[in-house]
Structure formats: C-alpha cells, structure tokens
Amino acid sequence: MRRILTLCLGTAAVTAAALSVSSAAVAVPATPCLVDCTVTFTPGAESTFVVPANATQVTLKVAGGAGAQNSRLVGATAPGTTITGPAGPGGVVTTELGSQYDGQTLHVLVGAAGVVGGDGALGGAGSFVATADGFVAVAGGGGGQGFINGIRPGVALAGGAGGYSTADASGASGYNTPTVGASSEGTGAVGATPGTGDPALDTNGTGFQSGSAGTVASVASDGTITPGLGGVAALYGPGQQVTPAGFGGGGYAGGGGGNWYFVQTQQGFGMPGLSFVVGAGGGGSGYLAPGLSAASTSANTGDGSVTITYSLAATVTAPTGAVRAGTAQSASVAALPPNTAFVGTIGTHTVANGVTDANGVASFSFTVPLDVTGTQVLSISVNGVTVGQSAAFTVEAAVTPPPAGGPGAGGGPVAGGGNGTGTSDGTAVVATGSGTTALANTGSHLPGWPLPAAAALVLAGLVLMVTRRTRRA
Known part of the structure; x- marks a missing residue:
C-alpha cells in the first residue's frame, strides 16, 4: 500500500515538503526476465534493490516530485474567484550505470508531489538512489506555488523547478513578478548549497517575514538516506489573512522557502490598497555520482518515481581450443534465474536442452555437429532470446x-x-x-x-x- 508521509514543521527551520519515500511497489516479473527487465519504485518507505551480478545495460531513471499549487480565494477585490497557477515541476534524469554497480545494493527513496494544506503549498520531495558509499543519482523536487492577493487580478507565482527538469542539476528559484518590488521567492538549491528565503526582509519590521533555507541530503554507512528538505515558507498575516508562502522543493539540497510581506498597490479608481505577497518556493537540486552523465532530462508534474531497467548476461563455459566434429563435449551455464529452461545452439544446430538448478546453474554435454567446421561459439537462449555465448573455439572436420x-x-x-x-x-x-x-x-x-x-x-x-x-x- 502506498503511503505518503507529510511532515510540516510550522515555524521550524525545515519541512519534509511532502516527504515520501518509497515502499516501493517493486515489480517482480511473473516469469524469468532476462532482457529489458524493469523494476519501478513509487512513494513510500525506503527500499533496496540488488543489481544482478551479471546485469548489463543497467539504466536508472529518477524523477522528483512536483510542488503544489497554492490556491487562495481573492476576497473583497474579486469575491468567489480563485488564483491558480503552475507549481514547480520535479526534475527527471536518466543515466546509464553500465556494469559498475553489478552485485551492489541500491537504496531507493522516492519523493511524492507536494500538497496544499493549512501550512501552505508544500514543495515536492526529491527522489534518491544511493549505495552505502554515497549517492548515485538524485532528482530535485519542485517548489510550492505562491501568489499575490489584493490586486486586480491576482497573480500566481510559479514554484521553482527541481534539479534536472532541464539539463541543469541546479534547482530554479521561485517566480517573482517585478510589479511588487521586493523579492518574494525562495531561491533554488545549487549543488550541495541549499536555497534560501530573503533574510533581509526580517529587518523591515512588521509585515515582512523570510522563508527559511533548505537542508543537505546525506547517506549513512548502512545506506539509510536522509533527504535534503525544502525550506519552510514564511507564515504571517493579520486576522483572517494568515496565509503561508510556498515551501522549497527537496533534493540533494533543498530549495528555499518563499517569503511573505505586505505591499502598497493601486486598487480600482486609482485608490491605494494593501496587498500581500505569498512567495513561491525554490526547487531542490539534483546530483549524479562521478563518472555518470545525464542521458536525458525532463520535467515531472506528479509524484516522483525511480525506474531501473536492465538485462542479464548468462556465463557460458565450453571447450576452448580445437575440438573435432562429431565428438562429445562438456559445457555449463551460470548466472541465469533458478529453474530456467534453456537451449544450447552451435550455428543453426540445437545441441542441448536443459533447466538450471536453484542457483541458476546447469552442466550438460553436447555433440559437435558433423557438418560444422571453423570458428564457432556455443549460444544459450531462453524463450528464443540469446542471453549468453561461450568463448570462441575451433571445430575441425570429422575423421572419415x-x-x-x-x-x-x-x-x-x-x-x-x-x-x-x-x-x-x-x-x-x-x-x-x-x-x-x-x-x-x-x-x-x-x-x-x-x-x-x-x-x-x-x-x-x-x-x-x-x-x-x-x-x-
């Protein structure tokens, strides 16, 4: 069952910003999977995945959660209407792991999209993949949306995008319209440096409050992930106007929380009025381990996810050197799933049929076809797909x-x-x-x-x- 854990700290320094982690619905194939196998993790508790020792073409796709929209009734200036706009999207990064992580345990923590509540528009949580030695890949979460109320019409302020929503691993700052003067947005995280609000606003007296900075993610020696959290949005307002700003998105480092302040604006008929600005949160940053590169990046508008795709390569052992056609030979296959039926072929000839044991291993004998000569290999296939080949050997003509x-x-x-x-x-x-x-x-x-x-x-x-x-x- 999917579980979304949301932690709101109010005036504390940080928020989990819709922190979710993946209890991961791990998709285990009903039949042995050998080629283009896919395992997907969704928001829940931290999970693990052991990369098969003989895996090839291992691809990792990590998506951070999007920030929430910060809907608000405009009130007296336009009764019954709602200001809505885009939240910050989460980042998505795809990278090829090759075989360097074969046999290792990957720890996976997946971020959910932000939600709207009494504490404001939460930023989306970042999504993380790590080993006990450190992070492998992180996609940043998007910042929560902000808005300006009290002017005609109300203005929606988009949250900052999470790292890797574009080619950049840095989180983007929340949107700030120049019509209200002071900065309202939380800044995006850059690398391991969290985003912040604008502490200078706190010195302006009543009616101004800054969002807080995000935190930096870490990995314990046992692989437990502590996510980078987005900064808490500023919360201020007299009477019924209490409205929090957008929270920062999570990630390798969390984005800054949005600021909150009053501003003098022109209302109808040229009359001055008082509006309040609910700043948008900044996006969290992304990360790739040294040696890895982004094969592709994109934006995500919902919950985060982690998808691992891989193929398996069987280990095939056959005679080396020269053998003679028509003679009996011994061979073995390993690193297949347990109890898997396989077929051995040389050229166009089927020379063996077998089933692996509980360890995915099988030994067998075969007769070299009489009409085969020259350089050959013993190929092993499962369900018609070749999953491994032996080293080349030479077949000499049979004795007449x-x-x-x-x-x-x-x-x-x-x-x-x-x-x-x-x-x-x-x-x-x-x-x-x-x-x-x-x-x-x-x-x-x-x-x-x-x-x-x-x-x-x-x-x-x-x-x-x-x-x-x-x-x-």
Whole structure:
C-alpha cells in the first residue's frame, strides 16, 4: 500500500515538503526476465534493490516530485474567484550505470508531489538512489506555488523547478513578478548549497517575514538516506489573512522557502490598497555520482518515481581450443534465474536442452555437429532470446573411416582376411578388421606349373636313389 508521509514543521527551520519515500511497489516479473527487465519504485518507505551480478545495460531513471499549487480565494477585490497557477515541476534524469554497480545494493527513496494544506503549498520531495558509499543519482523536487492577493487580478507565482527538469542539476528559484518590488521567492538549491528565503526582509519590521533555507541530503554507512528538505515558507498575516508562502522543493539540497510581506498597490479608481505577497518556493537540486552523465532530462508534474531497467548476461563455459566434429563435449551455464529452461545452439544446430538448478546453474554435454567446421561459439537462449555465448573455439572436420578392402585388392590374387584394406597400385596393405591378418601383397605372382614340376623332380630323385642302393647290394 502506498503511503505518503507529510511532515510540516510550522515555524521550524525545515519541512519534509511532502516527504515520501518509497515502499516501493517493486515489480517482480511473473516469469524469468532476462532482457529489458524493469523494476519501478513509487512513494513510500525506503527500499533496496540488488543489481544482478551479471546485469548489463543497467539504466536508472529518477524523477522528483512536483510542488503544489497554492490556491487562495481573492476576497473583497474579486469575491468567489480563485488564483491558480503552475507549481514547480520535479526534475527527471536518466543515466546509464553500465556494469559498475553489478552485485551492489541500491537504496531507493522516492519523493511524492507536494500538497496544499493549512501550512501552505508544500514543495515536492526529491527522489534518491544511493549505495552505502554515497549517492548515485538524485532528482530535485519542485517548489510550492505562491501568489499575490489584493490586486486586480491576482497573480500566481510559479514554484521553482527541481534539479534536472532541464539539463541543469541546479534547482530554479521561485517566480517573482517585478510589479511588487521586493523579492518574494525562495531561491533554488545549487549543488550541495541549499536555497534560501530573503533574510533581509526580517529587518523591515512588521509585515515582512523570510522563508527559511533548505537542508543537505546525506547517506549513512548502512545506506539509510536522509533527504535534503525544502525550506519552510514564511507564515504571517493579520486576522483572517494568515496565509503561508510556498515551501522549497527537496533534493540533494533543498530549495528555499518563499517569503511573505505586505505591499502598497493601486486598487480600482486609482485608490491605494494593501496587498500581500505569498512567495513561491525554490526547487531542490539534483546530483549524479562521478563518472555518470545525464542521458536525458525532463520535467515531472506528479509524484516522483525511480525506474531501473536492465538485462542479464548468462556465463557460458565450453571447450576452448580445437575440438573435432562429431565428438562429445562438456559445457555449463551460470548466472541465469533458478529453474530456467534453456537451449544450447552451435550455428543453426540445437545441441542441448536443459533447466538450471536453484542457483541458476546447469552442466550438460553436447555433440559437435558433423557438418560444422571453423570458428564457432556455443549460444544459450531462453524463450528464443540469446542471453549468453561461450568463448570462441575451433571445430575441425570429422575423421572419415577408410574404405573397406576387397578380393584382389593390391592387384594380386591374395586378399586380406576380414575387413582388410589395400590399394589398386599393388603397394603393401595391412588389414585393420577383425578377420585373419593378411600377408603383405607385393603385387607379383608365379605361374601355376613350377610346383608340380618340382614335385616330379623330387620323386624322380628318390627313385634313382633307391635303384642305386639296390644295385650295390
């Protein structure tokens, strides 16, 4: 539930000027968000946000609250009419954080727009983002509106704009018309210097009162933010004419509260009259941490807000160096949301499907596609969006099995047993199969007749040997 905390200190030095801070309706996506994730904080209590350790493209948009309009019945000069006019807008600044805040806790305090009450037109509160080491970004709140009553027609005095409502981080001073002479506005805050009223008016005696100065924001070592508050508007007037001026806007430093005084003016028919001037409050200043710059600025006319946008980059680990197509490999992915389904691809090939564990981590194996060679990466995608890639590795072509041997391979009649291999030019081959190992084939062969002839000669020799031994006997 949104809560707006308003603190009015009356004659105290400062006011919370519609101080609000964000109980922040933190938008948690219903499904895992990996790209262009957005978290928005609205006015409430101080909140925190931990930037994911693997976040990329982190963008911070901070808007300060606008000041309130200070409506007032004109009275006898124009019975039943109301003087209204613009209040000071809050500032809006957008900055790119990059990855320098990854893993850090951001403390967020969001300012509400000012409101009108018995204490006057409150300035808008600034909006703040900080770490325990200091502020990251601040957008200034706008000053509360003032007016001049008792002249025809009444004049509305716009509150000063908050820092970053334009390219300038300084708050603007409240509007002051030159028709009434003395300054009535609270000044805008510049950097860490708060805006003020006009203390010189306090020396003019009865009928003059100055608005007070704003305060400077700070961050405690635990990240607790103390906002810079706008100065309290002057409060003075006899009888029923008691009307406070516009309060300063909050910010890195608060804007000054508006002044209050009487002035002699010409009324109808040239008759002198007495008018009172209710000064407008000054705007609070904005701030960006060193190294950050404003990507854009604009004016805000309502409550403040803080919006953080980011994408996640998964950490993908795959083989390095060279691998061969068709072989099994191991890989892992980390820094994804828990229980997230993912798909692994190499080129156009899907090589893995998996789901991360409670820590957002998964290990898996995959087979390198046979038709992929050269420099490749393993890509991980979720819901069709690529969220991470491995370092590049080289895929070498798969080993092609040698052709099977056959009868007569090598050009001779002797074939290798089993799945022997050979070449047609007669060179030596060695069988690699499971059959009988073949002898080396030299590619030459003998005719078929020498063997029987040799056998006949041996037989003839034996016969001749037996005949000779018989004769000797």
